[in-house]
Amino acid sequence: MSHRLASGGRLIDRRQPVNFSFNGRQMSGFAGDTLAAGLLGAGQTLLGRSFKYHRPRGVVASGAEEPNALLGLGQGDRFEPNQRATTTELFEGLAATSQNHWPRLEFDLLALNNLVPQFLTAGFYYKTFLWPRAFWKHVYEPVIRRSAGLGEAPGPRTRDPDRYEQIYAFADVMVIGGGIAGLQAALAAAESGARVALWEQSAHWGGRAPVDGIEIDGTPAEDWITATLARLAAMENVQLRLRTMGAGVHDHGYVLGYERVSDHAPGDDAPRHRLWRMRAGRIITATGAIERPLSFAGNDVPGVMLASAMRDYLVNYAVAPGQEVVIVTNNDDAYRTALALRRAGIGVAAVVDARADPAGPLPQAARAAGIRILAGSGIRKVKGGRHVKGVEVCAIDSRGVAHTAQLDCDAVGMSGGWSPVVHLWSHCGGKLIWDEGGHFFRPDPARPPLGQDGAGFVLACGSANGDLGPVLGDAQATGCRAAQAMGADGAASDAGRDTPAEMAEMEPVWIMPRAAEYDLRAKMWLDFQNDVKVSDIQLAAREGFHSVEHAKRYTTLGMATDQGKLSNINGLAILSDALGQPIPATGTTTFRPPYTPISLAAIAGEARGPLFQPLRRTPMQDWHDAHGADWEPVGQWRRPFAYLRKGEGRTAAVNREVRNVRTGVGMLDASTLGKILVSGPDAARFMDMLYTGMMSSLKPGRCRYGLMCNENGFLMDDGVVARLDEGRFLVHTTSGGADHIHGWMEDWLQCEWWDWQVHTVNMTEQFAQVAVAGPKARHLLERLGGMDLSREAMPFMSFAEGALGGFDARVFRISFSGELGFEIAVPASQGRALWARLMAEGADLDVMPYGTEALHILRAEKGFIMIGDETDGTVIPQDLGLNWAISKKKTDFLGKRGMERVAMQDPDRWTLVGLETLHGTVLPHGALALAPGHNANGQRQTQGRVTSSYYSANLGCGIAMGLVANGPDRMGEVLDFAGPKDRIIQARIVDPVRIDKDGERQNV
C-alpha cells in the first residue's frame, strides 16, 4: 500500500499539516502536497471507477496527463466535477469525492459490465441500440445515462460565487513551460533584450530535472534553477508566472493562458482563475515530455503507475507507491525509479526489461545496487482487482500462455518510453515528424506554424522538441533565435551545462508480450478513462476504420478529458500494426486547444450577470425604473414596454397609454433614436444618395421623412431628416440602426466617394429626446415658455431651436402617432430634468408616459410602418406602398439599381394592406394567409402574412397590417389565415390607415 515516508519530500513542508477529506473520510497531508500525493500518502490508492466498465482505478500519473484520478471537488455552489487530483494543490478543508460508481466506490454494482468482456466493445453503442426504435427514449437512453459519464454536473440552482477575469498581455518571446529548458530559453531571450513571458502550469519551477537527479554545471539542478530564477526575476523585461497553463496557440502569435490564481488558497479576495490573452512575436514551447504506459493485461489495476510518476511522488512528496515494487520498462529511464526506490528503502522486486541486454549506465547502476533485472521479459498479467497483489512475468516475444516467473508486489511502475508534448506546436498548424530512434512524434522544424510575417512563430526546445539528453545548450540557442527574430540581438550569457546520465536505446513494445493472446489483449488498457483496450483498436481496424480520425471516434480512444495524452502513441502503434503499416503512415489525430480543460467561467471572464452584455441607459432610465417601467430589450437598450401602475396589468397599462395619447397628452422617451450629423459642401448630394427620396430640396428649418435601402433595394432604415442649415443635415435613424447606419455612411464616404466633401458625426447620445404627443401636447409645452410653438410659427414638419423653459432645446414638430406631436431634443445632461419638468407641468393635464407597445399601436392605427415588423430584409419600399417616398427624378441612389430587377417589378409581389378579423379579434403576429393548393413539399400555398397585429383600445378591436399578394387591389376580400393548432382565422383586407385618414389631427 502507498504510504508516506518518515523523511524527504522536496516540495512539502512537514511543519504544516493540512487536513482534507475524501468521501467524507478525514485525512491529513502536508503543505505543498498535491491532492494525489495527499491521498497516496494517506494510503488511498482506489480513487474512482472507469467510464464504461466501472473498473477500480487509481492514480497513474503525477501531472496534467492523469486519466483516472478525477474527483469531485468542493460542495454546494462551489462543487466542481472531474478535477484532476494530480494537479490539485492540497489546502486546508479540501473536500473531495470519488465519481462514477453506484452505490459505493468500494462496491460498484455497475462493475458487472466488466464480467461480460464482449459487452461494450468498440462501436458497442452504434451496433447495439439500433432497434426497436421506441426503446431509445425509455430504455436505452436512461440506462446509458445512468451508467456512462464521469462526474455529475453541479446542481441547476447552484451559482458559482467566485470571481474570474481575463487579461491582455504582450511579449516578444513567450516561453511555455518552466522546466530547465524553458528557464534557459527565457533567460537567453531576456538577456538578448526581448520582452519575455514565462509560464509554468504547476506550482513549481524546474520541471523534472531535480527529480531525475540531473546536475548542471556540476551541482544539483535545484541550485541552477534557484540562481536562474533569481536572475530572471531581477530583469524588468521578464514576466514569470506559475500555475499558468499555456492552453492554446492560435493565429498570429495569440496564446491563451489559464492561470489558477487561487484554487490552492480559496477564501481570500483573489479571483479564482484568470485567462491570459497573450500576443507574442515568437512562442517557445518547452512543455516537456510525457511517459507512455505499457500495454499488458491488468495495466489499469490501482497500484500500476508510470515509473516517472512514482519517482515524482517519492522525491517531491516522500510518498512511496507501495512496500514492494516491480518496474517494467523498455528503456533506461525507468531504472532511475528503481534506484530512487531502493535509496528510499522501498523493496524493488525486479526490473522487468523487454530488452534482451540492458547494459546502459543506469541498468548497470541498478545491478550494482543489487536490483534484480529480468531481461527479455514482460508482464504477462497483473494480479489483483482493487489493488495490485503481484505480477506474472513471461518472455517478451511469447504469446503469454504461461508465465516464467511470479513476483509478489503491491505496486508496478511502467515505462514505455517518452512522447514530447507537441500539442502547442501543433495547435496552429505545426507539423510533426516520426523520430526513428526515440519512437515518438516530434516537431518538424522545417514546417512550423506560420505567423503574420510569413515566418514560423513557434519554436520547440528541450524534451518537447524530442531532446531527451542534455537540453540547455539548445534551449539557449532557441531563446536567442526567438529574440533575434524580434529584433533583440543583445549578448546572452553562456548556457548551463546539464549532464544527464547517458541512455541506451529503447526498444518499442506496443503489446506486452508481443504475441499476446486475445484474453490478454482484452485486458490491456490504452485509454484508461474511456476504457479503450488493445482489442478494441484491433477490432476497429478489422471493421475498416483505417483512418486514425475514424478509429478514434469509433472506439473513443483519446476522447476522454485527458485527450489521449497517455494513449495517443500507443493506440496509433496498435492501429498501425493491425493495418500492417509504419506509424508515420497512420499519422496522429489533430491536437486541439485547450491543452487541459479550462473553466467555462474563465472563458466568460467578466461577462456574466449584469455585465453579460452592455446595457445602454438613457438619461431618463432611473425615472422610468421608479415609475413602473416594464422593460423590453431593444438592441442593447432597454426601453419601457409600458408603465404599470399599482395593481395594473400589462394590457390595461398599454390600453390606458394608447387612449391617453389620443385624448390627452403622452410622453415617450425617444432618446434611443439614432441622430447623425451629416455636414459639408457635398452633404446634400450625399443625402440624395442615401435616401430613396429627394433630400437636397429640403429647406433649412424643415423636416422630411425618408427611407434608406441597401444596394439590393431592400428597405434598411427610416426616419425623419432635419436640415439644420445649407450644409448640415440631422439624420434620425431607428433605435437599433444608429451604429449600423453611421457605419454605412462612413463606408460610402471612405471607400467609394472619398472625393466628396462630407463629414458625419454620430450625435445619438448627445441628445435626450422626448416625444410629447396628443391633443394637449402644445398646451403642455407652452407652459414651459420660451419658444413660440404655435401652428403658424412652427408648422407640421418644421423645427426650431430655443430656450424652452430654460432648456437648450431643439423642438421638432413631427408625429409618429398621428396626433399633434413634438419631439424635444436637449443635451443629454438635461434630459432627466426636462422629463421631470414636463411631468410636473402636465400633472393637471393628466400627462402620462407611454411605452414602446403604445408607440407601436399608435403608429399601426395610422398605418405607419415599422422597420423590423413590416420589413424583414426582403421588402422594397414599393411593397409597403411607399412609392411616394421614392424620387423619380434622381438618376441614382443606393438601392435604385436593385429595385430595377425583374423580380422587384412583379405586380404580384406581396404588398402592404390593413387586415381586420371578421369578429374583431387579434390576428396572430406572423400568421400566413393561405392560398389554394399545395407546394412540392406538400405544404399549403400561401399568399401573404401578418406583419403587425395589436388590439386597438381606441377602435375597440384588433388591427393588423400585412403583406398580401397584389393586396391593395383586393380591398374587401376575406382571406384565411393559419392560426395555432390548424385553426383558420378569417380576416378582411382593409385600408391600413384606421384613424384620421386625412391627417388632420397632427396638423392642428
Place this chain on the structure above:
Amino acid sequence: MSDTWASALPQAQFDGLIRIREAGLCGMITLRGDPAALAGPLRAQTGLDMPAQRRIVSAGALQLAWMSPDELLLCLPHAEAPTMVAALQTALAGQFATVANVSDARAVFDLSGPRVRDVLAKLCPVDFATLQPGDIRRSRAAQVAAAILSLEDDQFRIICFRSVAGYMFDLLAGAAAPGSDPALYP
C-alpha cells in the same frame, strides 16, 4: 439651474486596486477636417498646437487629442463648450470642417494609482507598456468602445458613450477589486 444638468453617473466612485472617479460634466468638441485647415483657427481660439498622431496636447484646462487622420477632440470645461463651438464655427466658416458639441454624449472616468495599467489590461486589448503620458489610444473596454487617455504616469482617463456609463463603471470596479492585482506591469 444647477439641478438641470446631470453627468452620466454623478459622483460614482470606487477605491480598490486603483481609484476610480466619475469626472462629472466635461466639455467635448468633435472637430473634423483637414488638420492643416484646422490648425490655424484652433491655435487662434485655444492656443493649442496640433497634436501628433495619437497624442494629446494641453494648455490649462484645454486638451486637444488626435482621434483619427481627420478628427480631433477638444476637451474643455463643460460650460465653455457652446461658446467655443460657435467661435470655431465662425473661424472655420467657408472651410470643409465640422464642429460638433458632443459634451453630453460621453461619460468620463478618472483612474489613478500605480496599478492602473494592470486594471485596464483586464478590459482592453492594449499594450500599456507602449502607452506614454500624453498618448491617446482608442480601443474597446470589454464590449464597448473606449478612448484611453494616458495623462500622467499613474493617471489615466477613460471616455465612453454616456449610455454605457454604468456598464463601464461596473467593469472598472470589477477589474479593480481588491486582491486581484495581476502584477503584470512594473
Place this chain on the structure above:
Amino acid sequence: MLSLTCPCCGITAEETEFTPGGEAHLTRSGPGSSDSSYEAYMFQRKNPRGVHFERWRHAYGCGKWFIAARDTVTLEVFGTYPAQTTEPPAEIVTQIRARRPDWTPEPQGAA
C-alpha cells in the same frame, strides 16, 4: 485571431478591434448597368487560396476603413493600406511579389 496594423492610425491591434468588410476593390454597378455586371457587383466574390485583398474597418479605433493584403491559407499579411484607392498600391504589389513570385495582380474590379 488575426493581428492587423491600421494604416490610418498606425495601431497594431487584435481582430476584435476591427470589423471585416469582405472583398476589396469592387466597382459599384449602379442604375442602368447590365444584369450581369450588377450581379457580379452584388453577389460574385473571389474566394482565392492565397493572396487576397479585403476590407477592414478599425471600428473600435480610429473608425477608418483600410485594405489588407493577406494570404488566406498561411494568414501572412503582406501589408495594409488606406481604402481610397481602386487598386493595390505598387509597394504592396512589390511586397507580395517578393514573397509570392508566382503571383500576378489581377485587374481589379473586373466582373
